[in-house]
Amino acid sequence: MNLADVARRAGVSSATASRALSDHPHVAVATRERVWQAARELEYVASPDATGLARGTTGRVAVVVPHLARWWFGAALEGLSGALRAAGLDLLLYRLGDAEARQAFFDELPARRRVDAVVLLGFGVDERERERLDRIGVGIVAAGTRVGSHPSVSIDEYAAGRQAMDHLLHLGHRRIGMIAAADPELDLAQPAGRSTAYHAALADAGIEPDPDLTVTVTWSPESGARAMSELLGLADPPTAVYAHSDEIALGALRTLRRAGYRVPEDVSVIGIDDHPLAAITDLSTVAQPAAEQGELAAGTVIAGLAGEPVDPLVTVPTRLVIRGTSGRPPGRRGAS
Missing domain, CATH: 3.40.50.2300 (Response regulator)
Known part of the structure; x- marks a missing residue:
């Protein structure tokens, strides 16, 4: 399926279909939804040659998170964004909402092709979601989790x-x-x-x-x-x-x-x-070093975009930190 097929199904021109799939602000909401519906029905996968978004040319990386309020996600995102910014890459943040919003995100993912890579922060995917990720045709990197055979950075x-x-x-x-x-x-x-x-x-x-x-x-x-x-x-x-x-x-x-x-x-x-x-x-x-996991994931993205070899599985070490809430059980105080 190509863009022309999507345009015919939606009853619009190819140019309008292209703008709708790029979320262009000048496309009417009803028209955009009609085009997206056609793309989903046809399981359209955007062509990087047709859209001019060949790998490494958009300068953007999509980061997908299930939560923003929790500490780990914020810390990992900070490390990731800083490293991407230092490499001259922009970050597009996608927060997964409820089950319906999550399904819509993965349904539309292969048609977007507006990024050079996708980073998944701290959540697992099912087989259907993994298949959608594989079809997008850009680098997939996971941090705080593992997704199939894609490169990942996490603790044990x-x-x-x-x-x-x-x-x-x-x-x-x-x-x-x-x-x-x-x-x-x-x-x-x-x-x-x-x-x-x-x-x-x-x-x-x-x-x-x-x-x-x-x-x-x-x-x-x-x-x-x-x-x-x-x-x-x-x-x-x-x-x-x-x-x-x-x-x-x-x-x-x-x-x-x-x-x-x-x-x-x-x-x-x-x-x-x-x-x-x-x-x-x-x-x-x-x-566990959350920010470091984000930084390492960014490094994997940057290396992949440069055509350099990447480590498919990076395990970040953890360390025991003994403070004041752990001690010997009652009755064993002072025991050696």
């Missing part, structure tokens, strides 16, 4: 979870709760890797897992606070809590302190991320 989620769990086990904790995160918009490898680490660490320590010690919540401090209340309500509460993120851990800390528990004398808490508030609240955590 399992390794990060093991750093947190092994720290608690080393301190002597045996009854460890986990507040797991569930977010369908994020890469499923995040919660999966962090949960796998929890169970593997317990197994290596010879500890039988107690399903009552795992609470799964959405990715927010409020959810972490509610989950901590649930864990404290158990007949035998945990002496330590491993949270999938610092945001969740901060909510857990609020509940503990309001309930009169001492941290870490009564209950230890550890998260993952090294959120800016982690240092202020003295939260033990596993740090």
